Amino acid sequence: MYRAPRGTSDILPREQAYWRYIEQKVVNACQLYGYERIDAPAFEDTKLFSRSVGEDTDIVEKQMYTFEDRGGNKITLRPEGTAPVCRAYLEHGLHNLPQPVKLYYIASIFRYERPQAGRYRQHYQFGFEAIGDDDPALDAEVIDMAWQFFQSLNLRHLSLQLNSIGCKKCRPGYLAILKDYYASHTRDLCSDCKTRLKRNPLRLLDCKKPQCQQIANSAPRSIDYLCPQCDEHFNRVKRYLELLDLPFAVNHRLVRGLDYYTRTVFEIQPEVEGAQTTLGGGGRYDDLIEELGGKPTPALGFAAGIERIILNLKKQNVPIPPLPRPQVFIAHIGDKARDEAIKLAAALRKNGIGVIEAIGNKSLKAQLRQANTLGAHHTVIIGEQEVKTGTVILRDMTTAQQRTIPIVQLQEELR
RNA sequence: GUGAGUGUCGCCUAGCGGUCUAAGGCGCCAGGUUGUGGCCCUGGAGAGCGAGGGUUCAAAUCCCUCCACUCACCCCA
Missing domain, CATH: 3.40.50.800 (Anticodon-binding domain)
Known part of the structure; x- marks a missing residue:
């Protein structure tokens, strides 16, 4: 008997009401904020992802579904949604539209991982991207949109975490300071953190081990080492969020797994226990378009996992409107x-x-x-x-x- | 990649060496009306106990291997 491949699942009719519910809320939010839908192919040139997500990230190193097609091209099933959108932005000259260009997608995402609650080899994300402006008001708008979207789902007890990880000017300096700090605590670190120290020091900050958490808590904070421009940007983002009455919390240990993020990063999480906490996250990626061969173009975006949202809707017993049937x-x-x-x-x-x-x-x-x-x-x-x-x-x-x-x-x- | 737990009809569960040619509930099908639902009653179909190997006179029940699922770590949505 055949079964769905590991880490994949069939979405049966009885589950569909959840999916339609979420899609409808996504579409609604996008209409309210002026985002238009884009659908990119499920696979792309492998380089698109290795260059954007980062060669040294786990996603690129061990989680991509990569293969050679019959024409000898290196192909990868999309492991995230932002890079394809940026590729499309460049390919179709969308910089000729009034900036920022606002796009959203709902798409399947593929990562070779060990399946677990809220983690699958094929899962669905929706995301929105605002490309072409570095105004902190745009950061605030995207964060607001993400937050209001979750409100519209009737999900409760969510938290909004915010941080700034600086830009390519100020981050290297911060990383050096961070490394110095950790180098003096290397003996007390878990083995994972010892390798993080060499490979991806930012990730040291979100280790879950109690002994590492203590060290991380008193680690130097990126927001204390921002260059004047990033500092100004971050302050304005925060001010706008306050203007919008969003209940954000600055979390200096919030970092994100993809290399392309700059400045503002944020996540939305349920306040309950459980391993896969992040419902959605995003941030600025001001260098990505340039990295992909375009002119320097600031941008930011947000993405969330639909399966995780459904998990939380069920956990909170949120009533879902039934799908219409023949009368x-x-x-x-x-x-x-x-x-x-x-x-x-x-x-x-x-x-x-x-x-x-x-x-x-x-x-x-x-x-x-x-x-x-x-x-x-x-x-x-x-x-x-x-x-x-x-x-x-x-x-x-x-x-x-x-x-x-x-x-x-x-x-x-x-x- | 690492660790732990689980694996019996479509779903949930009982059985824990012989009484198992595996039991019950839900669901499904049918009958109780000759043309009528939801409740109730009756009956039926449906698993040979994840797969393979072993121990034993005898295994769903014990052992081994594998596989799958679940959860956690890693990482991330």
């Missing part, structure tokens, strides 16, 4: 009645009335049972009698009232 069920008895039923179903559908027609030779009882479990509001019953007289029985399934009406009147009655 009318047609039951029939006998071959002649079935002929009528087929024609009737077609006629109703042509007029925009959703119909489920009983299929197979089931007893009326079985047909009504089916109508009941499907939740049809009305059942139309056609038997020999009705065929002869050109009528139909219209049964209201909630009140169990039914009456015989001429078939020509049915449409009228169903409105």
Whole structure:
């Protein structure tokens, strides 16, 4: 028997209400903030990701689905959503539009990881990207949009964490200071942190081990080493967030896993326990477009994992509106009645009335049972009698009232 | 890549060496009305116990290996 590959899953009909719910809220937020949808291909030239995400990140080093296609091209299934959007921005000369260009996507993401709660090999993210302006007001707007989106989902108990990790001018200096600090504590670090110290010092800050947390808590903070421009930028972002009444908390230990981030970084997390805490995150990536071959173009974005959102919606028992279903069920008895039923179903559908027609030779009882479990509001019953007289029985399934009406009147009655 | 836990009908669960040709609940199908649902009653279909190997007179029940799932670490959405 075949099963879905490890780390993937089927989204069955009973789950779909969650997905539609979230998609609808995403679309709504994007309309409110002026973002337009973009869909990029599921795979790209491998270099697009290795250059943007960073050669030394885990994503590039060991999590990408990379293969050579039949033409000998190195291809990678997208492990994140931002780089493809930036690629499209460059490829289609979107810098000719009024800046910033605001785009959003909903897309499957592929990473070869060990599956776990809220972590899959194929998962879905939506994200929005605002490309072409370095105004801190844009940072605030993106953060606000992310926050308001979660509010609109009716998710509660979320926290908004904010930090600034500087730019390519000031970050190297900070990293040197950070390394110095950690070098003096190297004996007390966990083994993971010892390798982080060499490979990715920023990540030292978010180690979960208690002994490392203590060290991280009193580590030098990036916001204390920002260059004047970054400092000014960060202060204005914070001021705008206050203007917007957003309950953000500056967290100097917040860093992000992708190399392209600069200045503002932020995450939204549920305040509950659990391992996969981050629902969504984002930040500025002012150097990425240039890195990909464009002119220097500031930008920022946000992305969130849909499966994780669903996990939290369930945890919080957030009511989800049910998906619409056909309103009318047609039951029939006998071959002649079935002929009528087929024609009737077609006629109703042509007029925009959703119909489920009983299929197979089931007893009326079985047909009504089916109508009941499907939740049809009305059942139309056609038997020999009705065929002869050109009528139909219209049964209201909630009140169990039914009456015989001429078939020509049915449409009228169903409105 | 590392660690821990789990693996019995579609779902949930019982069984923990012989009474298991595996039991129950949900769901599904059918009957209880000759043309009528939701409740109730009755019946039916549906697993040979993740896979393979071993121990034993005898294994779903013990052992081994593998696989899968789950959770955690790593990393991230």
